[in-house]
Amino acid sequence: MRKLGISIYPQYGTMTEQIDYMERASLSGFSRMFTCLLSATEETEINNLRILIKKANSLGFEVIADVSPSVFTDLKLSYEDLGFFHALGLSGLRLDLGFSGLEESIMSFNEYGLKIELNMSQGTKYLEQILSYAPNKAAIIGCHNFYPRRYTGLARDHFLTCSQQYKQHGIRTAAMISSSQAAYGPWPVQEGLMTLEEHRDLPIEVQAKDLFQTELIDDVIIGNAFASEEELKKLSTLNRFLLELEVEFKEAATITEREIVLKEKHLNRGDISPYVIRSTQSRVTYGKENIEAHDTKSIKRGDITIDNNGYERYKGELHIALQNMENSGNTNIVAAVAEEEHFLLNQIKPWQKFSFIEKKD
Numbered sequence: 001m002r003k004l005g006i007s008i009y010p011q012y013g014t015m016t017e018q019i020d021y022m023e024r025a026s027l028s029g030f031s032r033m034f035t036c037l038l039s040a041t042e043e044t045e046i047n048n049l050r051i052l053i054k055k056a057n058s059l060g061f062e063v064i065a066d067v068s069p070s071v072f073t074d075l076k077l078s079y080e081d082l083g084f085f086h087a088l089g090l091s092g093l094r095l096d097l098g099f100s101g102l103e104e105s106i107m108s109f110n111e112y113g114l115k116i117e118l119n120m121s122q123g124t125k126y127l128e129q130i131l132s133y134a135p136n137k138a139a140i141i142g143c144h145n146f147y148p149r150r151y152t153g154l155a156r157d158h159f160l161t162c163s164q165q166y167k168q169h170g171i172r173t174a175a176m177i178s179s180s181q182a183a184y185g186p187w188p189v190q191e192g193l194m195t196l197e198e199h200r201d202l203p204i205e206v207q208a209k210d211l212f213q214t215e216l217i218d219d220v221i222i223g224n225a226f227a228s229e230e231e232l233k234k235l236s237t238l239n240r241f242l243l244e245l246e247v248e249f250k251e252a253a254t255i256t257e258r259e260i261v262l263k264e265k266h267l268n269r270g271d272i273s274p275y276v277i278r279s280t281q282s283r284v285t286y287g288k289e290n291i292e293a294h295d296t297k298s299i300k301r302g303d304i305t306i307d308n309n310g311y312e313r314y315k316g317e318l319h320i321a322l323q324n325m326e327n328s329g330n331t332n333i334v335a336a337v338a339e340e341e342h343f344l345l346n347q348i349k350p351w352q353k354f355s356f357i358e359k360k361d
Contacts, residue, residue: 002212002240005032005174005221007193008056010048011039012184013225019055021226026059028236032174034143034221036066038096039186046088053089064117064143065090066186068097079103086112094143095119098126105133108140120162120173121145121154121195127165142166144195146176146223148185153197163216174219177207179231182224193223198343205234206340212240213347239355243348245320246338246359247304252294253334257306260286260318261335261356270350276305276319277348283307286316295333299325302342304335304356320345 006025008018022033033056035049049065056063065085071077077084085093092115098104108116116135118127120142130140144162147153154162159175166173178194180203185193192200199207204227211217222231238244249258266279291308299305303321307314310330320337322345327333337345338359348354 001218003032003062003219004028004030004208004235004240005034005219006030006227007034007036007185007221007223007225008052009036009039009184009186009225010045010052011042015048015051017226018052022052022056022059022061024229025227025232026061028232030232030236031060031062032219032221033061033063034066034094034223035063036186037071038066038068050088057089062091063089064092064094064115066094066096068095069099070097079107082107082110082112082114085114086110091115092117092141096145098130101126101129102133104130104140105135108135108137110139113139115139115141117174118142118166118171119145120166120175121159123158123162127169127171131169137170141172141174143174143219143221144176146178146185146193146195147197148187148189148191148193150191150200151197153200154195156196156198159196160214160216163214167216172218173216174221175211175217176221176223177204177211179204179222179224179227181228181231182222182226184225185223190224195223202340203234204231205238206344208235208238209243209341210344210347212238213243213344243344243352243354244357245341245344245354247335247356248338248359249335250295250333253332254291256286256289256291257332257334260306260316261304262358264318265353266318266355267351267353268348272350273322275323275325276321277345279318282318283314283316289316291315291332293329293332296327296329296331297333299327299331299333300336302337302339302345303333304337305331306334308332322346
């Protein structure tokens with residue numbers, strides 16, 4: 001089960017705004033909530049957090065709070081007794097900075113069933129160190145950092161390496177995306193709150209598509225608050241298991257061509273090409289249709305093409321262009337993948353299934 005999550009920071013926004021946000025997110029199918037004890041240590045803030053967590057629990061949210069060894073010190077707590085966090089109503093603790101490995105393993109056997117969430121972004125042998133102390137592995141989960149300052153987010157290669165490290169041990173994973181409408185995070189700097197730097201200026205649903213597409217991230221959490229109603233809706237309707245690419249049709253695209261794009265079940269052939277993603281079943285389904293030539297100029301990366309009557313053997317076959325290329329005249333350009341999603345094309349794997357949805361204005 002892949003989950004969507006939001007974030008709440010008790011020191012920012014009014015109680016009314018925070019509760020309203022949780023209620024709207026719950027109605028949109030969100031079921032995780034992140035909060036931060038690193039930046040909320042005043043008694044008033046903790047009391048407000050207690051109220052918010054109680055409300056979140058009533059809405060069915062799994063609530064996990066960011067902590068570090070300094071939080072234990074400041075609140076005079078012991079890693080051997082997590083009763084304080086249980087009393088707050090938390091479902092788990094995220095260790096932004098961890099201990100030595102032994103402490104985490106002991107915490108994983110806490111009597112309250114709290115999850116121990118590890119910082120996935122470090123790129124060290126931290127996870128292996130904890131596992132060497134024989135923890136309750138069922139209580140261990142992971143979540144990447146987020147990065148409020150521009151140019152400090154993770155590089156894709158590092159992100160993938162760190163995520164694979166957790167996945168190969170069967171650990172549940174999460175990462176952060178950012179709302180372009182939100183104004184609050186745990187710190188004063190607000191230039192977005194996502195895990196991957198390349199996501200910083202992308203639409204929120206494209207960020208989520210990318211994370212789910214890696215098949216290394218189980219849960220996707222909006223790092224900043226408060227996301228807009230439109231952003232929550234876009235994420236709530238997002239297919240978390242099948243990549244859906246947004247497309248814009250050419251005016252001349254026929255009813256048959258639109259059916260091939262939108263209704264056919266697509267998969268990328270296993271004998272992959274560096275030039276195109278090939279979905280070939282449509283040439284079987286629509287091979288006897290009359291597909292006359294139109295829009296047969298040069299093909300650009302991101303174009304969606306269907307072979308016309310001129311390619312009798314391939315008539316009806318659908319391609320997504322990975323490169324600019326010449327057109328023999330036997331291929332109709334019927335649509336184009338939305339520009340902001342072009343980077344997803346090179347991540348489509350052999351035999352991967354995918355579909356298209358028409359982009360709305």
